[in-house]
Amino acid sequence: MQHYFNQKDIQINTEKGSVVALGKFDGFHQGHKLLLDEVLRLQKDGYTGVVFTFDIRKNSIFDVDKLQSIITSEEKCMLAEQMGIDVLVEYPFDDAFASMEPEAFVTDILVKRLHAGYVVVGTDYGFGKKKRGNVELLRKMAGEYGYQVIVIEKKKIHDVIVSSTYIRMLISEGKMEEAETFLGRPYFLSGHVVHGRELGRTIQVPTANLLPKHGKIYPVTGVYASRIHLEDGRVCYGITNIGDNPTVNTDRRVTIETHIFDFDEDIYEQKLVVELLSFIRGEQKFSGVSELKAQMLADMEVAKQRIFG
């Protein structure tokens, strides 16, 4: 997959033209999937499939520090690659771009740079200066510039519109099963295993530690049943604690710690993808390590019950 990250000199070489899906695509959820399926369908017909999204970190109108996404840019790239998308664009949404006339976006980017044969958007997609660009404008310019517009209606599940905002709310409340329904896959986090206090092994519950990433949304602190994807493709199950470990931690830094069931290997530096399947309990301060350990063993039984039934 080709990945344009935070760069404006995009040029796609395509014989037949491209199919471009436009959107923020935070989460690549069940609603986004309808757009992505159109891209994949037209890719099979020989069009170059492009997912066009924005990197908004350089725009002064957003309080970037407060923005939290379901998936990081790296995770978006990983998912697009897994789906088989040809090109992922994360276009810099800087102040210059925010004030671009929508007609110029169509002619300069969609037509000249991406050679769009098809443009796929949701019903309420807005782009360009003051969001004046919309489905109507895309349709109006389609004849002259030789592309077709595919408009996708909002997907609903149990009568609720699937949206990134709704899914972020579910995640932050620890409602992992519901988040999974709307995402179409469990919420996951990813990163490289770092060293911790090496206390886990002394209580026979070693935990692979990941650091939280800036800009990523995390669920409420506590214990979760989890599924772990190791770098070599193996899939394991385990239990994950997100929190600042009040029982043993003095610096109160938040970490993500996963104990993998029936596993005994050194996996420091390895990249893990940890899917959080089900919330078990909130984090607590125990009177000592032996109380904590007893609770961890009980948590493991609950996790196994939820995972294996």
Ligand SMILES: Cc1cc2nc3c(=O)[nH]c(=O)nc-3n(C[C@H](O)[C@H](O)[C@H](O)COP(=O)(O)O)c2cc1C
């Ligand atoms: C299933 C599980 C549940 C945990 N629950 C708590 C908790 O409620 N309170 C707490 O202070 N720490 C909790 N921890 C974190 C432990 O304190 C931590 O894993 C242990 O200190 C090992 O740390 P280390 O990886 O830095 O060696 C939990 C860890 C796991 C794996």
Ligand SMILES: Nc1ncnc2c1ncn2[C@@H]1O[C@H](COP(=O)(O)OP(=O)(O)O)[C@@H](O)[C@H]1O
């Ligand atoms: N079942 C397991 N689950 C998680 N990590 C394991 C397991 N078995 C061995 N390990 C290894 O042990 C390390 C965790 O041991 P631990 O004593 O908790 O040290 P640390 O405080 O550095 O995380 C992991 O990073 C991993 O390399």
